[in-house]
Amino acid sequence: MIIKTNSDGFIHPGSSEVTPLRVYQRRRDLIRQLAGGAAGVALGSWAGNNASAQQSLPGKLAPLPNAKSAVAGAVTMEKVTDYKDATTYNNYYEFGTDKADPAKNAHTLKTSPWVVEVEGMVKKPAKYTLEDLLKLSAQEERIYRMRCVEGWSMVIPWVGYSLSELIKKVEPLGSAKYVEFITLADPKTMPFVGSRVLDWPYAEGLRMDEAMNPLALLSFGMYGEVLPNQNGAPVRMVLPWKYGFKSAKSLVKIRFTDKQPGTAWNKAAANEYGFFSNVNPDVDHPRWSQATERRIGEDGLFAKKRKTLLFNGYEQQVGQLYAGMDLKKLF
DSSP, X not given: OOEEEOTTSOEEEOXXXXXXXXXXXXXXXXXXXXXXXXXXXXHHHHHHHHTTOSSSOOOOOOOOTTOOOSSTTOOOOSOOOXXXXXXXXXXXXXXXXXXXXXXXXXXXXXXXXXXXEEEESBSXXXXXXXXXXXXXXXXXXXXXXXXXXXXXXXXXXEEEEETXXXXXXXXXXXXXXXXXXXXXXXXXXXXXXXXXXXXXXXXEEXXXXXXXXXXXXXXXXXXXXXXXXXXXXXXXXXXXXXXXXXSOOSEEEEEEESSOOOOHHHHHOTTTSOSSOBOOTTSOBTTBOOSEEEETTTOOTTSOOEEOOGGGGOHHHHGGXXXXXXXXXXX
């Protein structure tokens, strides 16, 4: 992975270096469309292609050129996880509990048309189509380290923008303290919805200050392309300082509330999965240590694991959110 430093002083991942050359060439037309404001054209191509291209790069969504990360330290120079690994080793229980199940089963998910409803303690509740959401902010490409609770991790270049852009648009009331995320739960297209593993629909939540942090990303793509179904299409959260299950996929509702929302894994096993679920090497899961991790695609079965970093290495960006808190008790 090559990281370019431009004359403006910002660090930008080179598009052709994050994705294969053939993909880079294929998306040039779309870049011009997005830069010219033709979001509707882009989304039309996106919807038509996403249903049939689950095992290869969809190739229909691209970040705007020269996009800048909104927060210092968002870019990492670590090697990017191979696209195949990132799209075939997933947690998405609506499509199965085995890591390979989502890639096999998520082709049934219908991502167009799609609406995300924003409700609760806001001055401007609204229903947003994907086109509406894309118009809220210039897209930007960031490189994040994303980790899941089992102790494995990936480095994925996400495409999206800070959730704070949407939050500012809907104008939360002063009494709103939390943001709840509700995901699609359609038993017709999601074969494991209704299973006893979790309470459906899958729900997650953040404290308001967490949701406003620039690292809280509303994501529409990865590797410069539209999100594959198994990775949470067509829009999802990405919270790189928290364990992976906090990043809700296939969002259909965002609700502002004054009460801490119940979240899927916390309701299933509160002693194992706390509300905050920040990456913390000093807080073990009751059934395994979280002091080390395994990077998917790099480590063999007997290879030495990596040391887990507090807040997944983003302590400088998010550590102030938890000043004075007992992170072992409020895990």
